[in-house]
Amino acid sequence: MSVSETREKLLETALTLIWQSNYSIVGVNEICKQAGVTKGAFYHHFESKASLFCEATAYYWQVIKKDLDTIFSPVNSPLVQLENLIQFLFQAKLSDDSVRGCPFFNAGAQIGTDDAKVIEALKNLSQTAITYNLALIKSLDAGGYMERSGDMEQQARLMYHFIHGVMSYAYVQPDVETIKKDLPEGLYRLLGIKQMYWYSTSPTWEAVPSVQQERA
Amino acid sequence: MSVSETREKLLETALTLIWQSNYSIVGVNEICKQAGVTKGAFYHHFESKASLFCEATAYYWQVIKKDLDTIFSPVNSPLVQLENLIQFLFQAKLSDDSVRGCPFFNAGAQIGTDDAKVIEALKNLSQTAITYNLALIKSLDAGGYMERSGDMEQQARLMYHFIHGVMSYAYVQPDVETIKKDLPEGLYRLLGIKQMYWYSTSPTWEAVPSVQQERA
DNA sequence: TAGAATACATACCGGTCGGTATGCACGTCA
DNA sequence: TGACGTGCATACCGACCGGTATGTATTCTA
Structure with a gap:
């Protein structure tokens, strides 16, 4: 998975999840899980939730x-x-x-x-x-x-x-x-x-x- | 503090706090602290948040x-x-x-x-x-x-x-x-x-x- | 006045949260 | 070929969450 792919996957997944639920309920772990990336990757691309x-x-x-x-x-x-x-x-x-x-x-x-x-x-x-x-x-x-x-x-x-x-x-x-x-x-x-x-x-x-x- | 006083204090405090912020952010601990009662009192009167x-x-x-x-x-x-x-x-x-x-x-x-x-x-x-x-x-x-x-x-x-x-x-x-x-x-x-x-x-x-x- | 129920207080639990420290594979370039 | 930065993966952290187990003072009841 290329750099931008991981980033976009996270963004899209976050959107979908927050869309279906809400910001406070959706956790970083779940976003990562759904996006198929690890937390390390998450915090490599984004400095915070x-x-x-x-x-x-x-x-x-x-x-x-x-x-x-x-x-x-x-x-x-x-x-x-x-x-x-x-x-x-x-x-x-x-x-x-x-x-x-x-x-x-x-x-x-x-x-x-x-x-x-x-x-x-x-x-x-x-x-x-x-x-x-x-x-x-x-x-x-x-x-x-x-x-x-x-x-x-x-x-x-x-x-x-x-x-x-x-x-x-x-x-x-x-x-x-x-x-x-x-x-x-x-x-x-x-x-x-x-x-x-x-x-x-x-x-x-x-x-x-x-x-x-x-x-x- | 009588029974109903404690109950009402909790209800009022919860209202005020949730009012100022929101349900997911306001914790049981904070409600208790603001209401001046303990967690034991809380769960004595209410079975859950x-x-x-x-x-x-x-x-x-x-x-x-x-x-x-x-x-x-x-x-x-x-x-x-x-x-x-x-x-x-x-x-x-x-x-x-x-x-x-x-x-x-x-x-x-x-x-x-x-x-x-x-x-x-x-x-x-x-x-x-x-x-x-x-x-x-x-x-x-x-x-x-x-x-x-x-x-x-x-x-x-x-x-x-x-x-x-x-x-x-x-x-x-x-x-x-x-x-x-x-x-x-x-x-x-x-x-x-x-x-x-x-x-x-x-x-x-x-x-x-x-x-x-x-x-x- | 004994004892049961009430109304709490304190200490603690397992789980989850956002966030981090560290290690490692891999491509790049001197 | 070796030093180095990138792009992660893994393991873990302390804080905090809602909730509970247990002890105890008070009050109500018989």
């Missing part, structure tokens, strides 16, 4: 950035972008039985305040997500899909809050059908999409095949 | 139920109830520097799925909260404050999701000013309050003095 987590957030972001860029591709109408986003959230978080909220959404609640670097990584992650939301909202506004213009940066935050809440709820109550109804309804309401456009688009997730491969 | 947590959720609920009943008192107009709720969320979660989301909102992310009883306790807690939301929504609808009637049970969930998201965000980004704007804005939007009523009421939190004492 927290350090791995920080790098994993960056790695995670790099992975889904492609998806997001596809979802928010300018060739799609904003409404389709929104629908794609909703589908993506299902795809990513509700595909199988092990339904969990996004670990990075939740991680803020899982980590002691003491680790400043980790908190910082999470801040950045959420901030970037909000930035994506903002771009979508601007498109929606420009396209005349929204009932009234407001503080768009605020709306981007509202979107984030709501999605976060839904995903966390899904962790405790993995009721896919309910989530499937609540997520779009809440987003349409929060964004103030004109009602004539509600549910007007059908899922076009097939247009983003790369994700299905990556998530498989 | 998880058991304490379950009882603490019930205790917590019993404590804030009074507040909620005051907030949602029928003598208040629904709009005032909503405003009171918003003020209450600030009061409870954003009062001092140690800004955290509600631990029971977050706890789902902190606990391994293995502990079924804990998950159950959390389910009940969120379900009860949603029930309160539903009552408020019905009042708002009956009072003609909402733009359109929809699935009110769904709206109650949407409220819960959003509040949860905002509170969790506050954990990582304790920006009180922003939260203070986002929380009402999101709720008004989600509930579809007629815009003529937005921000029309002023905080009447003074009408709920019991809370300030209890939280102090």
Whole structure:
């Protein structure tokens, strides 16, 4: 196994495990075991568990950035972008039985305040997500899909809050059908999409095949 | 110290500590130390840490139920109830520097799925909260404050999701000013309050003095 | 007033945690 | 060919975890 292979294996394994469970519960030993490497290798590549987590957030972001860029591709109408986003959230978080909220959404609640670097990584992650939301909202506004213009940066935050809440709820109550109804309804309401456009688009997730491969 | 005193001290201390941090991080030893009792006393009253947590959720609920009943008192107009709720969320979660989301909102992310009883306790807690939301929504609808009637049970969930998201965000980004704007804005939007009523009421939190004492 | 139950206190347990010290195979380059 | 840095593997560490065994003071009961 080459250098980068071991590193990536650790990052991917950490993501998967933390994804399925959470940061505090997943131990270094288990990450190593699942990744098929030893603890020596782990601490050869990462100086601490927290350090791995920080790098994993960056790695995670790099992975889904492609998806997001596809979802928010300018060739799609904003409404389709929104629908794609909703589908993506299902795809990513509700595909199988092990339904969990996004670990990075939740991680803020899982980590002691003491680790400043980790908190910082999470801040950045959420901030970037909000930035994506903002771009979508601007498109929606420009396209005349929204009932009234407001503080768009605020709306981007509202979107984030709501999605976060839904995903966390899904962790405790993995009721896919309910989530499937609540997520779009809440987003349409929060964004103030004109009602004539509600549910007007059908899922076009097939247009983003790369994700299905990556998530498989 | 009488029996019930020790029990209550443990429950209160556990609440406070978990509130400030989280379930997995707060240890039995620390709870005992802060409560001024020994481990023997702890395990005399509670059969396990998880058991304490379950009882603490019930205790917590019993404590804030009074507040909620005051907030949602029928003598208040629904709009005032909503405003009171918003003020209450600030009061409870954003009062001092140690800004955290509600631990029971977050706890789902902190606990391994293995502990079924804990998950159950959390389910009940969120379900009860949603029930309160539903009552408020019905009042708002009956009072003609909402733009359109929809699935009110769904709206109650949407409220819960959003509040949860905002509170969790506050954990990582304790920006009180922003939260203070986002929380009402999101709720008004989600509930579809007629815009003529937005921000029309002023905080009447003074009408709920019991809370300030209890939280102090 | 004897004795049983209650309400703890103290000391300790096995296990697991994140992290480390050390050794060694192997490629690189002088 | 030998010194050296890289990329690990193994064995182990102290701290801490939730939980327990046991002793004891107090109170309630018969």
